Amino acid sequence: MTIRRGRGVAAVNYPTGMNLGGDPSQALVHSTPTGNFMVTLSSVDLGQGLKQVMAQICAETIGVKTEQVIIDTADTDTGPHCMGTFASRGTHRIGNAVIQAAREARQVMLEVAAEALEVDAGDLDTDGDGNIHVKGAPQKSISIFDTALMAHFKLGRSISGRGMFLVPRSYPEVETGAMKPSTCYAHACTVAEVDVDDETGEVTVISMKNVFEIGRALNPKMVEQQLVGGSWMGISHALYETTEPYYPKRDHAGTDFNEYLMPGPGDIAPTEIIVLERPAEDGPYGAKGPGEMCANPQIPALANAIFDAVGVRIDMMPITPERILRALREKQAA
Amino acid sequence: MAKVPVQFTLNGEEKADFVDGGATLLKVLREKVGDTSAKAGCQQGTCGSCSVIIDGELRLSCLTLAETCGGAEIHTTGGLATDGVLHPLQRAFMDEFAAQCGFCTPGMIMAAKVLLDRNPNPSHEDVVEALSGNVCRCTGYEPIIRAVLTAARSNSQNAA
Numbered sequence: 079m080t081i082r083r084g085r086g087v088a089a090v091n092y093p094t095g096m097n098l099g100g101d102p103s104q105a106l107v108h109s110t111p112t113g114n115f116m117v118t119l120s121s122v123d124l125g126q127g128l129k130q131v132m133a134q135i136c137a138e139t140i141g142v143k144t145e146q147v148i149i150d151t152a153d154t155d156t157g158p159h160c161m162g163t164f165a166s167r168g169t170h171r172i173g174n175a176v177i178q179a180a181r182e183a184r185q186v187m188l189e190v191a192a193e194a195l196e197v198d199a200g201d202l203d204t205d206g207d208g209n210i211h212v213k214g215a216p217q218k219s220i221s222i223f224d225t226a227l228m229a230h231f232k233l234g235r236s237i238s239g240r241g242m243f244l245v246p247r248s249y250p251e252v253e254t255g256a257m258k259p260s261t262c263y264a265h266a267c268t269v270a271e272v273d274v275d276d277e278t279g280e281v282t283v284i285s286m287k288n289v290f291e292i293g294r295a296l297n298p299k300m301v302e303q304q305l306v307g308g309s310w311m312g313i314s315h316a317l318y319e320t321t322e323p324y325y326p327k328r329d330h331a332g333t334d335f336n337e338y339l340m341p342g343p344g345d346i347a348p349t350e351i352i353v354l355e356r357p358a359e360d361g362p363y364g365a366k367g368p369g370e371m372c373a374n375p376q377i378p379a380l381a382n383a384i385f386d387a388v389g390v391r392i393d394m395m396p397i398t399p400e401r402i403l404r405a406l407r408e409k410q411a412a
Numbered sequence: 413m414a415k416v417p418v419q420f421t422l423n424g425e426e427k428a429d430f431v432d433g434g435a436t437l438l439k440v441l442r443e444k445v446g447d448t449s450a451k452a453g454c455q456q457g458t459c460g461s462c463s464v465i466i467d468g469e470l471r472l473s474c475l476t477l478a479e480t481c482g483g484a485e486i487h488t489t490g491g492l493a494t495d496g497v498l499h500p501l502q503r504a505f506m507d508e509f510a511a512q513c514g515f516c517t518p519g520m521i522m523a524a525k526v527l528l529d530r531n532p533n534p535s536h537e538d539v540v541e542a543l544s545g546n547v548c549r550c551t552g553y554e555p556i557i558r559a560v561l562t563a564a565r566s567n568s569q570n571a572a
């Protein structure tokens with residue numbers, strides 16, 4: 079029996095969003111009477127922080143604090159249409175829709191403030207702290223609170239905006255097959271180091287080193303959280319998880335959670351994350367989709383590391399001890 | 413089915429109710445008592461999201477019959493904050509970004525609380541061992557382990 083060390087590398091380009099009949103999302107923004115901003119979406123936050131990032135995007139665009147923005151993702155029946163939270167599309171597609179809606183709302187807000195200050199709306203700016211002032215003359219100002227009150231109770235105007243982001247469906251060119259099925263691409267590269275026991279087929283992940291290029295990290299702590307979780311999920315896909323049996327018959331498969339192998343806290347590997355930011359031209363403040371991409375490169379990197387360690391190439395996931403042992407036996411027989 | 417009277421304390425408050433014979437503590441907490449902090453995940457004792465503390469021991473409320481809890485002292489994540497101030501574990505889970513979807517979090521925090529109650533200065537391995545009955549789909553565990561170690565440090569600083 080020998081423990082053999084191996085190292086593998088893999089890189090991925092991962093598209094943001096999808097191309098099934100077009101990829102639209104909508105957003106509506108309106109102010110409350112006291113100058114908070116409500117963003118209405120049908121998009122769902124799965125826990126990755128979509129609501130937080132949408133609040134940041136809306137706040138940045140209108141020129142208010144993030145705490146002044148409320149994100150309402152309450153109801154897909156009544157909210158503006160969204161294709162959904164999948165395909166790493168949330169930040170990019172919905173974020174772009176929120177920017178468009180927030181720009182329109184900001185314009186109305188500045189027009190109302192212009193009326194109050196008796197100036198041109200084009201001469202106004204926000205200070206990011208709840209006030210609107212004349213550019214170059216900060217003493218001539220009105221609070222957003224008072225602006226919203228005035229819009230509601232004096233001018234009868236709705237400080238609101240509509241946002242829509244659509245990536246139209248792309249069809250391949252007949253002659254060349256060329257098409258543009260997605261917008262920007264996120265990238266990742268992983269180096270995996272493993273120990274493989276050539277008697278038991280067991281794989282121990284010694285380290286995972288990942289570099290992710292994700293456009294701009296709109297919320298760096300949440301991006302890091304996503305990437306660390308994704309790296310572990312990649313290991314889990316590569317080595318553990320399956321609903322399909324590798325026993326002789328399907329009847330022997332697991333039927334419930336008890337028999338679905340998901341690694342626990344004792345199975346984690348030392349993980350390193352490096353984030354590269356190359357803002358995407360079409361992304362909201364440069365963001366791409368880091369979501370699913372981050373759980374991909376670990377899988378081929380581990381397959382390569384196992385090949386480097388014991389010389390067998392496993393082309394089916396998960397790479398279980400049984401598959402490694404069968405491949406080793408086949409190699410010896412050959 | 414005949415109802416069974418049961419009386420216990422939940423986070424220091426006395427609770428009494430008539431429960432269905434065979435009803436799990438998880439179901440009674442969530443649907444009768446109204447404390448939904450313990451989560452119904454696999455409901456067969458595999459995932460740990462329903463973990464609560466019964467008389468100082470970590471228990472899976474999905475596998476505990478409510479009628480066996482007469483006179484018990486039960487603690488859930490729902491009772492951790494006092495007067496609106498978060499428990500050090502809750503604070504640490506926030507500071508370390510140890511939750512994404514949050515479904516496993518109450519169980520993780522209960523498991524961590526039992527550990528810290530017994531061992532105020534746990535090692536990384538102690539934490540891994542204590543959390544080994546709880547699964548998390550999102551975080552990759554490392555932020556959770558870090559949060560528990562952070563809470564332990566803040567506890568010992570407060571005690572000093």
